[in-house]
Amino acid sequence: MFRSKAFSLLKLVPLVSGQSNLAYKFIHQVIASHGHRCHRSVIYKQRYRTHPCSAGRRTINAETKVMAEKELPGVLILDIGGTHGVLENLAALLKKHFHLITMKEFLGNKEEMSKKIQSVFVFECRPVIDRELLESLPNLKVIGNSGVGVDHLDLKMISSFGVKVTNTPHAVADPTADIGMALMLASARRLVEGCQIVVSPDTKYFAVDWLGVEVTRATLGIIGMGSIGYKVAQRARAFNMRILYHNRNRRRKEEEEAVGAHYCAKMEDLLQQSDFVMLVVNLTPETRKLIGKKELGLMKPTATLINISRGAVIDQDALVEALQNKVIRAAALDVTDPEPLPRDHPLLNLNNVIITPHIGTATVQAIRMMAEEAIANMLAVLNGQPIPSEVFPK
Numbered sequence: 001m002f003r004s005k006a007f008s009l010l011k012l013v014p015l016v017s018g019q020s021n022l023a024y025k026f027i028h029q030v031i032a033s034h035g036h037r038c039h040r041s042v043i044y045k046q047r048y049r050t051h052p053c054s055a056g057r058r059t060i061n062a063e064t065k066v067m068a069e070k071e072l073p074g075v076l077i078l079d080i081g082g083t084h085g086v087l088e089n090l091a092a093l094l095k096k097h098f099h100l101i102t103m104k105e106f107l108g109n110k111e112e113m114s115k116k117i118q119s120v121f122v123f124e125c126r127p128v129i130d131r132e133l134l135e136s137l138p139n140l141k142v143i144g145n146s147g148v149g150v151d152h153l154d155l156k157m158i159s160s161f162g163v164k165v166t167n168t169p170h171a172v173a174d175p176t177a178d179i180g181m182a183l184m185l186a187s188a189r190r191l192v193e194g195c196q197i198v199v200s201p202d203t204k205y206f207a208v209d210w211l212g213v214e215v216t217r218a219t220l221g222i223i224g225m226g227s228i229g230y231k232v233a234q235r236a237r238a239f240n241m242r243i244l245y246h247n248r249n250r251r252r253k254e255e256e257e258a259v260g261a262h263y264c265a266k267m268e269d270l271l272q273q274s275d276f277v278m279l280v281v282n283l284t285p286e287t288r289k290l291i292g293k294k295e296l297g298l299m300k301p302t303a304t305l306i307n308i309s310r311g312a313v314i315d316q317d318a319l320v321e322a323l324q325n326k327v328i329r330a331a332a333l334d335v336t337d338p339e340p341l342p343r344d345h346p347l348l349n350l351n352n353v354i355i356t357p358h359i360g361t362a363t364v365q366a367i368r369m370m371a372e373e374a375i376a377n378m379l380a381v382l383n384g385q386p387i388p389s390e391v392f393p394k
């Protein structure tokens, strides 16, 4: 989607070649609206297609020389490394527009590399960008976060360096909503316990010992009705669920009606009525420990808490207590605080908890789309164009 504009412009080049004035103007428009890599590709094509005697060719050739010498903007890659690092998966995509610089390369030749780096690509929500790093990148213009949550970035501090931050709300919405549904269903039907018993030496098990609860026609309370929350509601509608939601801002009437969602101005009302409570808020100072002892106490003893936002939105000690004392039925968490949890954490020893390792956006399609969205954002900043998804400090 984000590549298509540049690609279609490139495809048009043969159509204008041979008409040097028009072609020349066209190329300048492309140059005005696309990244450096695009400049070079277009100009190289034009160079070999224009009539050798035309003035246009001479002008373009002169420019070609200048442009060819211009380097792609440097992007410093910050990922969490390991075998699943960004380099293996996304390098080819990024390389179309940027000169990729890994942290190792940067640290190995700080003086030269720091001049080249105009953008930082953050993959996964864990890498830290601190003052020291920002001070060492004088030409940095943008941090392209791959993912929607930016709670790991100090937005005020970054902005004080004149650096913009962007995120990828579009790419993450569907896969994260999917994982919310998957956790709700898995917890309701005790899928993980079921899988464990099948592979255990105890062959004399009975399904009646593992009764779950039904999602169909149950009440789902969504806390945080942004684009992910809304996608959850769309899915829940297919299960004939009664949908309640709580959000800072009420959705438009048509949007509520489209998914059959009812607004709860007070979060307490939602907590008291829901069979499943799903957390989909951003982590901010206001939402830190949003769900604590009091809120868990308001939930039905048969209710399940699902978290696909950030671990710190829940007071985890209070959750452990509530699960141990059966204040609520179960919890299904894609996020914890910290990640991963220490091996001896009490949450890992409870059989009414499912925990997945923050995999809301861990799909082949999502990481590609996140990279494409981040690239479009970063190029927009570098080219002085309107930025699709900029995040501002509060």
Ligand SMILES: O=C(O)[C@H](O)CO
Pocket (backbone or CB within 6 Å): 124, 125, 146, 147, 148, 149, 150, 172, 360, 361
């Ligand atoms: O913030 C997000 O989009 C996901 O948690 C991926 O990091």
